[in-house]
Each structure stands twice: as structure tokens, then as C-alpha cells.
Amino acid sequence: xxxxxSGALLQGxxxxxxxxxxxxxxxxxxxxxxxxxxxxxxGQKLPSTRELAQELGISRITxxxxxxxxxxxxxxxxxxxxxxxxxxxxxxxxxxxIRTPRHKDKPSGIEISSRARTIAASKSTxxxxxxxxxxxxxxxxxxxxxxxxxKYMAEAMVRDMRSSLSYGQVNGNADLRxxxxxxxxxxxxMKVNAERxxxxxxxQQAFVLIAFVLLNHGDTVWYENPGHIAGRDVMxxxxxxxxPVQVDSEGLDLAQAIKRHPKPAxxxxxxxHQQPLGTTMSLGRxxxxxxxxQENNTWIIEDDYDSEFRYRGRPLPxxxxxxxxxxxxxxxxxxxxxxxxxxxxxxxxxxxFAETFAAARNLLGQNSSAVVEETMARFxxxxxxxEHIRKMRRLYRTRRDxxxxxxxxxxxxxxxxxxxxxxxxxxxxxxxxxxDQAAHEALLAAGIESLPISLYCIExxxxxxxxxxxxxxxxxxxxxxxxxxxxxxxxxxxxGAG
Amino acid sequence: xxxxxSGALLQGxxxxxxxxxxxxxxxxxxxxxxxxxxxxxxGQKLPSTRELAQELGISRITxxxxxxxxxxxxxxxxxxxxxxxxxxxxxxxxxxxIRTPRHKDKPSGIEISSRARTIAASKSTxxxxxxxxxxxxxxxxxxxxxxxxxKYMAEAMVRDMRSSLSYGQVNGNADLRxxxxxxxxxxxxMKVNAERxxxxxxxQQAFVLIAFVLLNHGDTVWYENPGHIAGRDVMxxxxxxxxPVQVDSEGLDLAQAIKRHPKPAxxxxxxxHQQPLGTTMSLGRxxxxxxxxQENNTWIIEDDYDSEFRYRGRPLPxxxxxxxxxxxxxxxxxxxxxxxxxxxxxxxxxxxFAETFAAARNLLGQNSSAVVEETMARFxxxxxxxEHIRKMRRLYRTRRDxxxxxxxxxxxxxxxxxxxxxxxxxxxxxxxxxxDQAAHEALLAAGIESLPISLYCIExxxxxxxxxxxxxxxxxxxxxxxxxxxxxxxxxxxxGAG
Numbered sequence: 004x005x006x007x008x009s010g011a012l013l014q015g016x017x018x019x020x021x022x023x024x025x026x027x028x029x030x031x032x033x034x035x036x037x038x039x040x041x042x043x044x045x046g047q048k049l050p051s052t053r054e055l056a057q058e059l060g061i062s063r064i065t066x067x068x069x070x071x072x073x074x075x076x077x078x079x080x081x082x083x084x085x086x087x088x089x090x091x092x093x094x095x096x097x098x099x100x101i102r103t104p105r106h107k108d109k110p111s112g113i114e115i116s117s118r119a120r121t122i123a124a125s126k127s128t129x130x131x132x133x134x135x136x137x138x139x140x141x142x143x144x145x146x147x148x149x150x151x152x153x154k155y156m157a158e159a160m161v162r163d164m165r166s167s168l169s170y171g172q173v174n175g176n177a178d179l180r181x182x183x184x185x186x187x188x189x190x191x192x193m194k195v196n197a198e199r200x201x202x203x204x205x206x207q208q209a210f211v212l213i214a215f216v217l218l219n220h221g222d223t224v225w226y227e228n229p230g231h232i233a234g235r236d237v238m239x240x241x242x243x244x245x246x247p248v249q250v251d252s253e254g255l256d257l258a259q260a261i262k263r264h265p266k267p268a269x270x271x272x273x274x275x276h277q278q279p280l281g282t283t284m285s286l287g288r289x290x291x292x293x294x295x296x297q298e299n300n301t302w303i304i305e306d307d308y309d310s311e312f313r314y315r316g317r318p319l320p321x322x323x324x325x326x327x328x329x330x331x332x333x334x335x336x337x338x339x340x341x342x343x344x345x346x347x348x349x350x351x352x353x354x355x356f357a358e359t360f361a362a363a364r365n366l367l368g369q370n371s372s373a374v375v376e377e378t379m380a381r382f383x384x385x386x387x388x389x390e391h392i393r394k395m396r397r398l399y400r401t402r403r404d405x406x407x408x409x410x411x412x413x414x415x416x417x418x419x420x421x422x423x424x425x426x427x428x429x430x431x432x433x434x435x436x437x438x439d440q441a442a443h444e445a446l447l448a449a450g451i452e453s454l455p456i457s458l459y460c461i462e463x464x465x466x467x468x469x470x471x472x473x474x475x476x477x478x479x480x481x482x483x484x485x486x487x488x489x490x491x492x493x494x495x496x497x498x499g500a501g
Numbered sequence: 502x503x504x505x506x507s508g509a510l511l512q513g514x515x516x517x518x519x520x521x522x523x524x525x526x527x528x529x530x531x532x533x534x535x536x537x538x539x540x541x542x543x544g545q546k547l548p549s550t551r552e553l554a555q556e557l558g559i560s561r562i563t564x565x566x567x568x569x570x571x572x573x574x575x576x577x578x579x580x581x582x583x584x585x586x587x588x589x590x591x592x593x594x595x596x597x598x599i600r601t602p603r604h605k606d607k608p609s610g611i612e613i614s615s616r617a618r619t620i621a622a623s624k625s626t627x628x629x630x631x632x633x634x635x636x637x638x639x640x641x642x643x644x645x646x647x648x649x650x651x652k653y654m655a656e657a658m659v660r661d662m663r664s665s666l667s668y669g670q671v672n673g674n675a676d677l678r679x680x681x682x683x684x685x686x687x688x689x690x691m692k693v694n695a696e697r698x699x700x701x702x703x704x705q706q707a708f709v710l711i712a713f714v715l716l717n718h719g720d721t722v723w724y725e726n727p728g729h730i731a732g733r734d735v736m737x738x739x740x741x742x743x744x745p746v747q748v749d750s751e752g753l754d755l756a757q758a759i760k761r762h763p764k765p766a767x768x769x770x771x772x773x774h775q776q777p778l779g780t781t782m783s784l785g786r787x788x789x790x791x792x793x794x795q796e797n798n799t800w801i802i803e804d805d806y807d808s809e810f811r812y813r814g815r816p817l818p819x820x821x822x823x824x825x826x827x828x829x830x831x832x833x834x835x836x837x838x839x840x841x842x843x844x845x846x847x848x849x850x851x852x853x854f855a856e857t858f859a860a861a862r863n864l865l866g867q868n869s870s871a872v873v874e875e876t877m878a879r880f881x882x883x884x885x886x887x888e889h890i891r892k893m894r895r896l897y898r899t900r901r902d903x904x905x906x907x908x909x910x911x912x913x914x915x916x917x918x919x920x921x922x923x924x925x926x927x928x929x930x931x932x933x934x935x936x937d938q939a940a941h942e943a944l945l946a947a948g949i950e951s952l953p954i955s956l957y958c959i960e961x962x963x964x965x966x967x968x969x970x971x972x973x974x975x976x977x978x979x980x981x982x983x984x985x986x987x988x989x990x991x992x993x994x995x996x997g998a999g
Contacts, residue, residue: 032690039823076817077784090784119714122861153655160647192530204702207866216617220718236864286575286588319574325537344871363620366734368705372870373842 018059027065031072038078038089047089049079121240134475135452136484139279139428140309140339141475143398147342148391152382159377174361175202175349176376182383183335183349191310192320193333193351201350201360204371205343206308206336209350210234213269213332214241216356216363217302222268225260229459231278231306234271243269247461250277254284257291270296270303274322275310279430279459279470281423289322296330303331311340311392312474313425314400329353337379339427339474340392346371347379395474399427402473402481409485410471417492418469427474430456432466437495439467445491451484516557525563529570536576536587545587547577619738632973633950634982637777637926638807638837639973641896645840646889650880657875672859673700673847674874680881681833681847689808690818691831697849699858702869703841704806704834707848708732711767711830712739714854714861715800720766723758727957729776729804732769741767745959748775752782755789768794768801772820773808777928777957777968779921787820794828801829809838809890810972812898813922827851835877837925837972838890844869845877893972897925900971900979907983908969915990916967925972928954930964935993937965943989949982 016033018026037043049055052070056063070087073079080090134141174180180197187193203209210233218224220242226235228247238245246264249256255272270292274284284292296303305322313319323333336348352360382388403423410420410431418431431453433439439455446453446469453469476484514531516524535541547553550568554561568585571577578588632639672678678695685691701707708731716722718740724733726745736743744762747754753770768790772782782790794801803820811817821831834846850858880886901921908918908929916929929951931937937953944951944967954966974982 035818072814075814116715116717118717119857119861122714122857122864149658153658157651157655160651203866204869205866207864209866211865216620219616233864233866237866240864316570316573320533346870359617359620363617366620366705366731366738367709368701368703368707368731368735371702372844372873375870 016055016059018061026061027069030059030061030065031069034069034073035078038073043089045089045091048085049087049089051086118240118242135447135450136476136480137471137473138452138475139454139470139472141472142339142342142427143395143475144342145477146395146398148387151387152378155382155387156374156378159381160374162377173365174198174357175200175371176373176380178384179376179380180349182380186383186388187321187333187335187351191307192324194324195351196354198357199351199354201352201357201364202371202376203348203350203364204346205338205348206306206334207233207237207348209332209334209336209348210237210304210306211241212350212360212363212367213302213304213334214238214243215367216359217269218243219268223264223266225255225264225267225270225272226461227255227272227277228461229279229456229464230271230461231273231308232459234304234306235461238269238271245461250280250282252282253288254282255288255292257288257295261295266299267301270301271306272303272322273306273308275307275319276313276425278306278308279428279454279456281421281426281430283319283425284322289325293322293326293328293330297328301330305331305333307333307335309339309426310335312396312399312427314396314403315424323351329355332356340395341379341388345375345379347375399474402476402478403429405478405481406471406473406476406485409482413485413489414492417489417496428470428472430468430470432468433492435496437467437492439469442467442469442492442495445495446488449487449491451488451491453488514553514557516559524559525567528557528559528563529567532567532571533576536571541587543587543589546583547585547587549584616738616740633945633948634974634978635969635971636950636973637952637968637970639970640837640840640925641893641973642840643975644893644896646885649885650876653880653885654872654876657879658872660875671863672696672855673698673869674871674878676878676882677874678847680878684881684886685819685831685833685849689805690822691849692822693849694852696855697852699848699850699855699862700869700874701846701848701862702844703836703846704804704832705731705735705846707830707832707834707846708735708802708804709739710848710858710861710865711800711802711832712736712741713865714857715767716741717766721762721764723753723762723765723768723770724959725753725770725775726959727777727954727962728769728959729771729806730957732802732804733959736767736769743959748778748780750780751786752780753786753790755786755793759793764797765799768799769804770801770820771804771806773805773817774923776804776806777926777952777954779919779924779928781817781923782820787823791820791824791826791828795826799828803829803831805831805833807837807924808833810894810897810925811923812894812901821849827853830854838893839877839886843873843877845873897972900974900976901927903976903979904969904971904974904983907980911983911987912990915987915994926968926970928966928968930966931990933994935965935990937967940965940967940990940993943993944986947985947989949986949989951986 016030018029018033022029043049049070050058052063052066056066070079074081074087077090079087081087177197179202180200183200184195184197187195201212203212214237218241222243224238224243224245225248226238226245227250229250235245246267248260248264254274254277272284272292274289276283292303295301303322307321310321321333323331330353332353333351334348337345338348350360406429407420407422410418417435417437418433420429420431423429433442439457443453443455453471456464456468456470459470473481514528516527516531520527541547547568548556550561550564554564568577572579572585575588577585579585675695677700678698681698682693682695685693699710701710712735716739720741722736722741722743723746724736724743725748727748733743744765746758746762752772752775758765770782770790772787774781790801793799801820805819808819819831821829828851831849832846835843836846839845848858904927905918905920908916915933915935916931918927918929921927931940937955941951941953951967951969954962954968957968971979
């Protein structure tokens, strides 16, 4: 019979009395480690509970409990009258990964899917984290009625506790879907029943659902160039052949697209306010696009990302409002009209896809928070959403005016701001061959976060530009920021000339 | 020059004075419809604003505003001194979908991806909606400290309003990831740095991320049979070849799996508490599985779905705690320990995957609510989570005892309940060849929602069983529900014999 371990081995038990880790947990960990690294080989007799307790100066009950635990897990075996032994059949020699802990080493021979490589190369990963002034798409978060929202949220949780704590409905809260359908009728001229509305955790998730349901690997997707950054990354990661289509004064250039990229499975477009150029798609182009989609059995994604903010005239009806043949998947988000952290958006799908999308949302585990859905439903029903939009529209218009004026005054030597009647950002075309990526980096180092238009491009444009978000920047500090911007552009232009 | 429309045509303008829709919107809609359906053909002169206002008995300003709107959108053109005309170049004949609105028809020629068909066939879609007693995996929602949670949530929103309204961090709130890492060290014996923790919106989303990053189309995934329903649906939908592996008394049957399904890319297992059988994987099997994964360059998903609830001894350390070679993706969820509506879970990934997973989460738009993440971080830091778990553990143990006793007393002629030391559900094996699907349906009709074990299976088992969730059912009504259950099983057995 093997002897119990010597005093030397007992030193392998490291017990620190002043540690915050309980003694029994320290002993337990030591024992496991000694067994797994082979210091206590299979069949080895363990010290008796009395012996070990004395050696380590700890309670015998503690030792006993730990022994019982490791016996119950199969690390050790109790033999009546003989003591406790390291379990046989634990051939630790065969487990090199146990013998030499390598927590800090990189495992060798890693193979990952081709998709993982696409993900690592995607550009949209910079979207989160710290945000500096002029980043496009950032709402005026300091103007959000937080207290009011909290009140609604608390009420929602109390009102129907059980259902609001459980999984939500498979296509989203029914009241919220009704409220969204009404909003779309009022604001976007769309007549849709609430069944066709699928709540998502934002526009991005809507794109994922659409690609997931509609696309087979290698399918061609027409994509505006320049166009929505994150949407493009989704399509590429889902295995689509993302085909760039130029944007002219009427919007997505249908004729060019037909010629260059036949048989698209899907068309991604931003008709209300082209992302990022700001073009509104003409009625003729809209009708032609719908007609093309129907005749060619192609689907359309209408990304209506910032249509709430139009500063002249009424918002145009959505492309989807003309779509009696139901070829359009209309995507909207509350990330920009409310706040991004709520993680709510929606997609209006053709009727016959309603069930499939609900199932896909469920399958992908993409439900948004049931409480937040319920809260947003009441917020909309009570007119709070419209009220907030209206307030922000006034504010953003002012911010646009201040930015445009400042850019014209201070930066006209280096850039040409493009007036916009809508949205949350402004395109400013760079003059004198200033590289937009270089400008982006230099500005970022100075605490200003415009995006280079090249980031939106699959194919380069003839001109370079910066995309400047104005909605999230206090109008009182815009002039100062633009002065700083002018200074940096001047340096860049000088460096380019020198 | 074409004449303006006759009085007959003017009747096409339907204005309802007592409608809740504003007059200008009614007029606007009428005009668009008449233009798009060809009643007002291209080049047709529109009535003057005065004429139309008189005819319809509405304000001339309203008409003027609507004309300006449709002109700005390209439906009509103003010719100075001559009036307003339907735009040329709107070849509405070419747009049959506009001419005959078919909102209620099904578009013809729909083609969807092969994936959409898999989704439609998946079984997990029944997971949401109404929940009847004994549905597995439902926590005691009426015992959740809603007020306390609301207090934490309100504080989280006020504390750091700006960052909590914005997009969260790409891998989840840093404090939450730290709190999860500490919890895993205390409760599951895992030593992981918080970088390796990726917050998800639940276990399901963790499975999606893993499949998305790791799997190529057609890769083999070992899957416990019976096993987790929704996880299987995810793997199938992501194009995996899901290979059933039997479960023996030591857990997933490694020897059988190696023989039947060589070269798996991924192994899905529930070592702490096999889903749904309840088996705990033996230490020997754990070591062999880790060794196999390392030698064969295979990854493991450890789904630790209900490890918080262990009613005898301490919880076993996770498989991941033995995994010094980092082959295991450890998945945890708060849907069962807290509540499902919060949509929070996590996956602990091998160090070298941390960045890729963060990028994938971002790309798929799968961020959970930043406010909820922040709230949960404080809830854990203050010990509230552990406190709630402890309370629920006592409660669920009582419910298990009551259910087991009632089943033994009232149902022993038709089923054999299997004792369990852990979790939120109990397996009850059916006797006398009662079909579990039939039993499920008959019980559901009577307001009792057990799941048939066949739903968990890729290949049929030799025996049939019902899976009964006890955690969400008040112990005072369990006996009555079991009486009802006995009555229905008796009828079924009688019908089968008859």
C-alpha cells in the first residue's frame, strides 16, 4: 500500500491565513492541483484528515469536508478502514495540458472559420467606445428626458411584472408593434399592419435577420457607394458578394447597377437621405427600382435611418409606401431618435415573411428587453416620442446652421460643406487633394471625430470628404471646434504642399 | 395643353371632414393615388389651387401646401403662369404594381434561402409567449425583487447618463465582465481574466456567436442526445452537421462519438447537469474530453445553464476550470438565475478569441442594453445576485421535494420520476409505452406544460419521458397540478390499452 505523502509534499499545500479566499477553498484547490499535475499520483494515499489538519494548523472538519467534496467528484476514493486515496484510472500522464498549466500561452494549431477572418477585417468595430465631437449619428444625449423615461420604465415593470420578466413575444411587444405601425402611417405614409413589424435590437440586427433569411452564400447585393458602413460589413460577413453601385443626383444609379451587376438577390438603399451623401431618391427612380425588383424577383432593404429629422417641408413618404407588391424590407431604428443604449429598432417585412422573421429572431436569440419594449410602447402611445423628436428637430436644425456657417467662415480654403435639409450629419468635401483618412487621424488626435468618406466606400470616389455629425454637439462649442478643425486642415494642406 | 380634370375626376378626391386624419394629409394621399394609378396621367394639368379649394370646400392654403409638397417630391411640376402639371417621365403604365394595389395578395414567385426553410422547420419557436405550469427553465418570477432592481436601474441611468445612453462597450460593460469573472472564480472554480468574458443577450446568442465565428458550412458538431433544444436549432440553421452522441452514466459518450462521427469541429456539452437528463459528467470523462479536444484541434461548448442551483454539496467546478489549454467556450446565462427579460448572458472565450468575439458581437448588432449591463454590474458587486441565488436555491429545493413526493404518490402507475440534486426541472420516465408527445399535448390542453423528451432528441431514445420544470411553480399548487396530471395520464394509458 502506498505511503501517505512526506512532509516535503505537504508543503505543496499552500494555505494563506490572511487571504480573502476561505481556507476550505484554498485546500480544495491545492488538492486538485497536486492530483492533476501528478504530484499526488493515482493510488497515492492521502494524509488522514487529523494529520493534514494538524500539519496545516486548520480545522479537521474543514479537511473532512474537502475530502468528501473531491471524493464526490471522482478525484479520490475512500476505502473503508484504510483511508483516502487518489482515484485510480486518472491517467494524468495522458493529459499534458493539465500537467503544465499554460494559461498565458497561446494554444497552437488554432483554426478558425473563414468568417472569423472577415469579422477581424471588418471596419465597423470602431463604432463603440469613446465618442468625440462630430462623430456622425450621435444624438443629443444630454437632452434626453431621462427622468421621464425612468418613470415609464418603472411603471412598465410594476404593471405587469410576470410577463415583463419573462421572455417577450417572438416578434416583439404587440403594443409596441402597433405603435410603430401608427407612427409609420403618420410620419412615413406607410400602411402596414402590426403583424408585419418585427422588433429588433436596432438596425444592425435587422440587416442580420434579412441577410440570414434571404441570402445564400455568394448572392449579389447591390450596395450604394458610398454607403452605410456597418450594413456592408454585415452583408460581407454573411457571405454576400457586395457590389458597389454609384449614387447620382436621383439616388442609387439603377442603370449602372443593371449593367455592372446582373441578378442581385438584394438591393440595399437609403432613399430618404442617402447615407452619407444626403441625396433624396427621385420619385421616378423609386418607381423604377420597385418595378425592377418585382420583375426580377429581387428584394430591397430600405434603410430609413434618420428620416425623423427633416428641416424643410414634411418628411418624404418612404419608398415602402409605394411598394404595393411588397418587395421592400423597411428598416428603422430608435438608436438615433431616442438613444442607442435602449437597443430597439424594427423591420417591416412583406406579409409572407412575418412568421419566418419572428422564428429567425427567436432562433438567433435576438430578442430585445421585454421591459424596454413595453416602456417604449407607452412612451409612443402617450405622444412622448413625437414630442421628443419635435424638440430634437428644432435643436438639430440650429446645430446644422451653426456648423454650416462656421465651416463656410473658417474652413472654406480647405473644404466645401454641402448644405443638407435633413439628418444628423453634413458632408464636407476636401479641397486641394487633402487625404480624408489623414485628416480623420489628425483631427481625432485633436479630439474631433469626423469620419473619412473613404470609410463608406467599396470603390474610391473621385473626391475626398469628411462626414461631420452635428446633432450631438452643443451649438455653443461648435464655433470653437471648427476653429480647431481649420487649424489642423491648414497644417495638413501645408504639409501636403511642402 | 391638356385641360384640368373634370368634375367627375374631382370626385376621386376623397375628403372626409370628420376623420382623424388631417385634411391636408387626405388631399395629399388622394393626389398621389390619382397620379400613381394613372387617373391623372403625365402632363395632365391639375386644377388651380383656388378651384380645388372651392370644389372640396377646404382652405386654399392647404391645397397650396400640398401642391408644393408633391412638386418637391417630383410628382408634379409647376410651370410659371401656366399652373401645376403631373410630372412627365412618370411612366405609370410601366408600374403594374402601382396600378393595382394588392396589399392583401401574396406576391408570386417568392424565393427564399435554404436557411429560411430551416428556420421555419426549427422547433424552438414555441419557446416564447404564454407559459403554463411545469414548463422547464422558468424561474420563480414572482419572487424576483422588482423594486430593488428598479432602484438599481434608476441609479444606473442617473449616474452616468451619457455613457449609459450611448452604445455600450464592444464586449460588454467592463465592471459587469469583472463581476462575472469574480462570480465564476467563486462559484465555478474558474480563473479567467475579464477580457475573456463577452457579454451576450443570453445563452442563445452566445451559441450563435460561437457558431458564427467557428463553423464552416457542413462542419460536424457533436451534440448530446437528448440535448439542449434551441442550441441544436442554432447549429442546424448555421449549416452544421449536428451529430447525435448518446449520454451514459458518466455524461457524453466520448468513445461512441469518436467511432460514429470522426473529426468534429465543435462539441456541445452540458457537463454540470446534463440537459435534460441531469447526469454530472465524471472527472475521468472531463479529462478525456479535454484531451481529445486538444489533440484533435476541436472546440468545446460548455453550456452551464443552471449550475447555480445545486441542492446537495457545493456546485462542481466547471469543465472550463480544468481547461488549461483553452479549448472550452463556457456559456452562462442570467435568464434563469435572474429573469429572462433582462436579456443578459455571457461566453468565456479562449484568450486569443477575445477580440474576434467582441468584433462579431458588434457586427451582428448583438449588444445588450447598456443600462441593464450597468445595473447588473452593481447588483452583482453589492452581493445582491448571490443573495437572490441563495434565496431561490432554498425555494427551488422545496419545490423539487414537493413535486417528487407528489409524483411518487399519485403517478407511480404511469411514470417514474428521476431524483435530481440540481437544476430547475425533473425528468419523469413514462411507463407502459405512453407516447410523450401525446402526453405533452393532452397535458397542455389541461393547462400543464411539460415537454416531451423526444423534443430534445435527434435520435429517439428507448424510453419516453416528460421533462417537468418545478422552479416556476408555487409549491402550494404543485400537489393539485400533479393530481390533474395523474388523471390525464390515466386516461391516456387507458386509451392506449383500449
